[in-house]
Each structure stands twice: as C-alpha cells, then as structure tokens.
Amino acid sequence: MIFNLATANNVDPGWEFFPSFRDRVSQLLADCLxxxxxxxxxxxxxxxxxxxxxxxLAVGEEDPFQVLFERYGDLVFGYCVxxxxxxxxxxxxxxxxxxxVIKNAKKYKSQGKFRAWLLQIARNTCFSLFRDxxxxxxxxxxDHEVEDVTQESILDLMxxxxxxxxxxxxxEALPDNQRMALxxxxxxxxxxxxxxxxxxxxVSAVKSLLFRGRQSLKELLGEAHG
Amino acid sequence: xxxxDKKDWEDIVKEPMSESLKARTMxxxxxxxxxxxxxxxxxxxxxxxxxxxxxxxxxxxxRQRQEDQTKNSxxxxxxxxxxxxxxxxxxxxxxxxxxxxxxxxxLLEDLDVLExxxxxxxxx
Numbered sequence: 001m002i003f004n005l006a007t008a009n010n011v012d013p014g015w016e017f018f019p020s021f022r023d024r025v026s027q028l029l030a031d032c033l034x035x036x037x038x039x040x041x042x043x044x045x046x047x048x049x050x051x052x053x054x055x056x057l058a059v060g061e062e063d064p065f066q067v068l069f070e071r072y073g074d075l076v077f078g079y080c081v082x083x084x085x086x087x088x089x090x091x092x093x094x095x096x097x098x099x100x101v102i103k104n105a106k107k108y109k110s111q112g113k114f115r116a117w118l119l120q121i122a123r124n125t126c127f128s129l130f131r132d133x134x135x136x137x138x139x140x141x142x143d144h145e146v147e148d149v150t151q152e153s154i155l156d157l158m159x160x161x162x163x164x165x166x167x168x169x170x171x172e173a174l175p176d177n178q179r180m181a182l183x184x185x186x187x188x189x190x191x192x193x194x195x196x197x198x199x200x201x202x203v204s205a206v207k208s209l210l211f212r213g214r215q216s217l218k219e220l221l222g223e224a225h226g
Numbered sequence: 227x228x229x230x231d232k233k234d235w236e237d238i239v240k241e242p243m244s245e246s247l248k249a250r251t252m253x254x255x256x257x258x259x260x261x262x263x264x265x266x267x268x269x270x271x272x273x274x275x276x277x278x279x280x281x282x283x284x285x286x287x288x289r290q291r292q293e294d295q296t297k298n299s300x301x302x303x304x305x306x307x308x309x310x311x312x313x314x315x316x317x318x319x320x321x322x323x324x325x326x327x328x329x330x331x332x333l334l335e336d337l338d339v340l341e342x343x344x345x346x347x348x349x350x
Contacts, residue, residue, distance in 0.1 A: 060263040065255055073248065078241035094243075095251050102258045155230040162230065167238050187239050 050114035058105040069098065072115065076122050082183045083126040085172050093129055097122045119188050127198060130180070146211040151186060157218050170220040178213035181206055 045067050048056075053064035076097050080090035100121050110117045158167055171179060177199070184195055196206045230238075243251075274281075 060259055060266055062256065062259055065259065066252070069248075069251065069255070073243050073251070074240040075236065077243050077247070078239045081241050082239055090241075091247050091250075094247070095254055098251050098255055099258050102255060102262065151232075152229075155232070155235065158230045158234075160228045160230050160234055164238055171238070183239070186235055 051111060054101075054105050054108050054114060057102065058108070065098075065102065068101070068114075072118055073098075075115075076118065079119060079122050079183070079187060080126055082168075082171060082187075083123070083180050084130060085176070085179065089129060089133075090126075093122070093125050096125050100125065116188065123184055123188065123198065127180075130176075146208050148207060149210045149214050151189075154182070154186060154214050154217070157214070157221055167221070170217060173220050174213055174216050178209050178216055181209040182213040182217070185210060 045063050048064060048067060050068065050071070053068050056064040057068070073094075077090060077094040080093040080097070081087055084090050084093060097118070101118065104121070108114070108117060171183065174182065181195055181199065184190055184198070190198075192203045192206045196203045199206065
C-alpha cells in the first residue's frame with residue numbers, strides 16, 4: 001500500500017513516448033480495415049442466398065434489401081404491370097410490395113422459396129388494388145366446361161425468338177380476368193384451386209378463363225403477325 | 227421454330243424499373259427500415275425496466291460486500307506485520323512521505339504505528 005503510494009506518479013514508458021506514432025499506426029490500421037471491408041462487402045453480399053438476405057433484413061440491415069431489390073425488382077414491377085395493366089398503379093403496388101417484404105421479413109418461413117413468397121405478396125397487393133378499382137366485376141365469368149389448358153400449350157404459341165415487346169402488348173390486350181388468371185398461373189405455377197380462391201370464383205371458371213385467355217392470346221399474336 | 231420456355235416467360239413478365247421508381251422505392255424502404263430499427267432498439271432495452279430495481283440492489287450488495295472484504299483483509303494483518311513493513315523502509319523513503327499523508331491512513335492510527343514513527347523521527 002505504502003509502496004504503491006510512493007510509486008503512484010511513475011508512468012509506464014511504453015506507448016506514451018510515441019503518442020503521435022501510436023495515433024498514426026492506429027489510424028492506418030482503421031483505414032486498412034475500412035478499405036478491406038468496402039472491397040469485400042459487395043461481393044460477399046451478392047453471394048448471399050435469398051434466405052440469408054431476408055434473415056439479415058429481418059434485423060434491419062439495408063444492404064441485403066438492396067440485393068433482393070436488384071434481384072427481383074424488375075420481376076415484381078413487371079408482374080404488377082401485367083396484373084394491373086396500369087403502369088402508375090403498378091409503380092405504387094410494387095413499392096407497397098417491397099414495404100410489405102420488410103414488414104413481414106420476420107415472419108418469413110418458406111425456406112428456399114423466397115421468389116414464390118414475394119410473388120404471392122405482389123399478387124395479393126395487386127388483387128386487392130384491383131378489387132378497389134372494381135374492374136373485375138365488369139366482366140362476366142363463363143364457367144362452362146372446357147378442355148384443360150397446359151402451360152406448354154401457351155408457351156407453344158410463341159417462339160423463343162419472338163419479339164418480347166410484341167408479346168407483352170398482346171398479353172396486356174387480354175381482357176382483365178383472362179389476363180390475371182393467365183399471368184398468375186404461368187408465373188407462379190399456382191393450382192386452379194388457389195387461383196379460384198384468389199379471384200373469388202370457381203375452379204371451372206378459372207379453367208374457362210385460362211382456355212379463353214389462350215384463345216385470345218393466339219388470336220392477338222396471329223393479328224400481330226399478320 | 228423453338229417454342230418459349232419458362233425462362234422466356236419470366237423475361238416477358240419482367241419490366242425494367244425507371245431510375246425514379248428505384249429511388250422512390252429505396253427511399254421508402256430506408257424509412258421503413260429506420261422505423262423498424264428504432265422499434266427494435268426500444269424493445270431491446272425494454273426488458274431492463276422491470277429488473278432495474280433488482281439490478282440496483284445487486285450492485286449495492288456487491289459493493290457492500292467488497293468493502294467488508296477489504297476491511298476484513300486489512301484487519302487480518304497483525305501489528306507486528308505492519309511494524310515490520312515500516313522498519314524496512316529506508317530513511318529516504320520515509321522522508322518522501324509527509325505527516326498528512328500518513329494521517330490519512332486511518333488504520334495506522336488504530337495500530338499506534340504513527341506515534342511510534344513520529345517518536346523515532348523526532349529523536350533522529
């Protein structure tokens with residue numbers, strides 16, 4: 001105790017002799033870490049899977065959101081455009097979709113199926129908007145028995161070399177209910193039952209919409225060719 | 227003619243976003259993330275509130291116990307041990323300690339060491 005008092009004013013000579021040198025070294029190390037972090041981060045982030053991104057998004061990280069937005073932004077927006085046939089509303093809808101993704105990130109449990117989860121949010125958002133617009137009530141749904149349509153039979157209508165913009169225009173020209181049923185069915189691989197539930201109609205009505213949608217698309221593509 | 231496949235269909239569904247739409251979406255996302263982080267940080271510390279009194283009591287208890295232990299450990303040292311420590315100090319070391327400093331060490335007073343040391347220095 002007494003010896004400690006006697007030596008209380010003695011100072012360890014170590015770093016205190018070189019304060020400026022110490023500061024410079026620590027600053028240099030900090031700079032190196034920042035450069036290292038910045039050079040590695042974009043690469044590492046792009047390599048994250050969708051599930052890893054959504055997990056990090058759930059704790060409030062912004063970078064993983066940007067990665068998901070870059071991966072699926074065009075798909076979500078395009079899906080909204082196809083369903084709503086209105087670019088302005090589709091812009092609002094796609095923004096709502098991404099906000100819902102952030103809000104529901106913690107609830108995400110569909111391991112490995114982020115794309116399906118995302119498109120489901122987009123579909124629900126668009127259908128809800130569409131109901132508000134009350135457009136779907138204007139069109140009668142014919143639920144007469146028709147032959148089943150396959151996805152291949154729709155893809156067969158178009159060649160791989162087909163002008164994409166022309167096909168897009170033909171899809172947009174389809175009647176609302178036919179277009180919505182066809183786009184959901186082709187993009188999300190949903191069953192007739194699920195689409196019927198979403199569109200608040202019967203399974204036979206969905207089958208009819210898909211059949212008539214295929215017929216209409218065929219005619220429109222033929223007209224465009226002619 | 228090669229028909230389209232599902233990959234071609236996805237290309238048809240996709241629509242390139244305008245830069246302004248990208249910027250607006252990112253701005254909304256940032257705002258949402260800020261709110262989310264704020265909410266999370268509130269929740270993060272909220273659990274502390276109900277246990278704060280218990281924590282305070284624990285800290286007081288630990289401090290009291292430490293004080294008691296220090297006192298006990300000092301009292302365990304015998305008079306002889308203190309005297310030995312003093313006698314081992316050289317004259318220079320003793321000269322470096324002034325009277326006031328020694329008076330601050332209450333324990334020395336208890337052991338009558340101070341008076342003894344005062345006597346020797348006076349004589350010398």
